[in-house]
Amino acid sequence: MPRPFEVYDALIELVPPERTADDVLVGPYRTLVRSGGDIGVAITAKDGGIDIPDAGSLAGRPLRELAERVRSWNLAEASVGLAAINAALNTKENAERLTGRPLSALPAESIFDVMRECLRGQKVAVVGHFPGLERLGEVATLTVLERKPLPGELPDSAAEVVLPDQDVVFLTAATLVNKTFSRLAELSRNALVVLVGPSTPLAPMLFDYGVDVLAGAVVTEAAHVWRVVQEGGHYRRFHEGVQRVTVMSARSRPEGTCG
Numbered sequence: 534m535p536r537p538f539e540v541y542d543a544l545i546e547l548v549p550p551e552r553t554a555d556d557v558l559v560g561p562y563r564t565l566v567r568s569g570g571d572i573g574v575a576i577t578a579k580d581g582g583i584d585i586p587d588a589g590s591l592a593g594r595p596l597r598e599l600a601e602r603v604r605s606w607n608l609a610e611a612s613v614g615l616a617a618i619n620a621a622l623n624t625k626e627n628a629e630r631l632t633g634r635p636l637s638a639l640p641a642e643s644i645f646d647v648m649r650e651c652l653r654g655q656k657v658a659v660v661g662h663f664p665g666l667e668r669l670g671e672v673a674t675l676t677v678l679e680r681k682p683l684p685g686e687l688p689d690s691a692a693e694v695v696l697p698d699q700d701v702v703f704l705t706a707a708t709l710v711n712k713t714f715s716r717l718a719e720l721s722r723n724a725l726v727v728l729v730g731p732s733t734p735l736a737p738m739l740f741d742y743g744v745d746v747l748a749g750a751v752v753t754e755a756a757h758v759w760r761v762v763q764e765g766g767h768y769r770r771f772h773e774g775v776q777r778v779t780v781m782s783a784r785s786r787p788e789g790t791c792g
Contacts, residue, residue, distance in 0.1 A: 537715045540742045541604045545597060547736055548621040552596040557613060559583060560762035563731075563771065564609075566616040568596050572752040572759065573620030574731045574775075576707045578608035585609055596621060603709065611710045615732055619749075622734045628751045628778045631735060636751060636776050644703075644729055644748035644779060645669050658695055660717060661705030662686065663729070664768060673701075689713075696720035706732035706749070718743030725784075731775060740782040747780040
């Protein structure tokens with residue numbers, strides 16, 4: 534089993550040392566880092582409150598320096614770190630290279646809709662609550678685990694019991710921020726694992742750490758996304774300015790599966 538922080542070191546190494554973080558925005562729901570024409574996104578982790586000690590001095594620093602904060606136990610800082618990583622990786626050029634298709638030709642649907650039919654009859658767990666899971670529950674035996682569970686969901690502490698028995702596990706990329714990723718991926722080693730959400734780095738090296746499918750996003754309307762996050766927008770308006778991107782490992786594409 535890899536060292537728990539090894540995945541963070543590997544992601545940080547992918548950030549070019551010559552790039553600069555031009556601007557940083559920590560919104561109530563999303564954190565953004567701008568570098569050149571690219572914007573990286575991460576969930577804003579609010580556990581413990583939002584307190585970045587050197588706020589006001591982040592813009593203009595090397596992008597990799599901010600990326601290193603993904604290792605921080607100050608989860609607001611870790612959100613900045615993941616957004617910095619995604620500013621380097623979740624770009625139009627990288628998405629098109631990894632998918633072999635123009636960004637504009639990629640599906641607009643969520644990964645839950647893209648994979649819905651091939652999940653029919655499967656045992657599926659989703660760590661994190663996402664819109665539209667009801668449709669997935671119509672075709673699969675669905676278990677949703679959440680830190681603050683809604684009615685019908687399980688607390689995330691149930692992962693130790695639930696995940697080893699699943700066919701497919703969707704992990705929110707917020708697990709990279711709150712440091713639960715490595716353990717949840719290990720618990721899901723018998724399942725096909727999908728890392729999902731706009732915080733997901735488009736980094737195939739994650740396939741070496743238990744992930745089979747990357748379901749991330751590239752910001753396509755930079756000014757729109759920045760304004761929405763700045764003004765406290767949450768889901769729908771934010772997604773009007775991004776393109777969903779799915780990158781599948783060889784293991785996730787045997788005959789008869791999605792992709």
